[in-house]
Amino acid sequence: MTEPRVPGGGGETTELPCGTEIRVREIDMGMREFDCACGETHAVVTDVHPPDRFLPEFLVATLQEAIETTSEEMPEFGTPHLLGIVLEELPSEVTVTDVSDDQEVGYTMLWVSTFDARRLHEVIVELVVELMEHAVSHSDDSNAVSQFEQRMLEFNVTEFVDQYRREREIEEEDVYPAGRG
Numbered sequence: 001m002t003e004p005r006v007p008g009g010g011g012e013t014t015e016l017p018c019g020t021e022i023r024v025r026e027i028d029m030g031m032r033e034f035d036c037a038c039g040e041t042h043a044v045v046t047d048v049h050p051p052d053r054f055l056p057e058f059l060v061a062t063l064q065e066a067i068e069t070t071s072e073e074m075p076e077f078g079t080p081h082l083l084g085i086v087l088e089e090l091p092s093e094v095t096v097t098d099v100s101d102d103q104e105v106g107y108t109m110l111w112v113s114t115f116d117a118r119r120l121h122e123v124i125v126e127l128v129v130e131l132m133e134h135a136v137s138h139s140d141d142s143n144a145v146s147q148f149e150q151r152m153l154e155f156n157v158t159e160f161v162d163q164y165r166r167e168r169e170i171e172e173e174d175v176y177p178a179g180r181g
């Protein structure tokens with residue numbers, strides 16, 4: 001089915017990091033990747049995706065406790081903060097679009113990266129590990145520091161992401177039964 005591109009009638013358009021322009025409504029809130037006209041598959045994240053898409057819940061809880069957020073709009077550490085970290089590190093690889101004016105899409109923020117969802121997952125985990133290393137290194141508790149460093153020595157990002165994505169794939173069938181529209 002094709003719809004004519006009526007200005008103002010079909011929702012807003014946004015430019016992806018590769019330069020391709022799409023209508024925001026082409027991105028369904030259940031989508032995780034977008035097969036782009038440029039030939040690449042881009043990771044897609046919206047603010048309605050829970051942070052445990054990327055990180056186990058205990059880690060999300062740790063971050064929520066450890067990181068004081070100053071934004072009133074996003075008081076609790078969540079997906080927007082994770083993507084904010086990626087955006088800060090890789091500003092040319094990720095675009096963010098505020099779609100809060102469009103009530104129909106079901107989300108208010110949209111992030112798209114040049115790389116696919118798996119790579120984005122790895123990037124997020126790598127950056128969060130760095131963030132936590134930084135936080136722990138400022139801790140007065142030297143025992144906690146050495147424990148954390150020991151755990152991180154054994155931590156393999158690629159293995160973690162592989163395993164986590166396998167587990168989530170099974171769960172997602174229950175979590176997003178009709179989310180793909």
Ligand SMILES: [Zn+2]
Binds near residue numbers: 020037039040
């Ligand atoms: Zn593209």
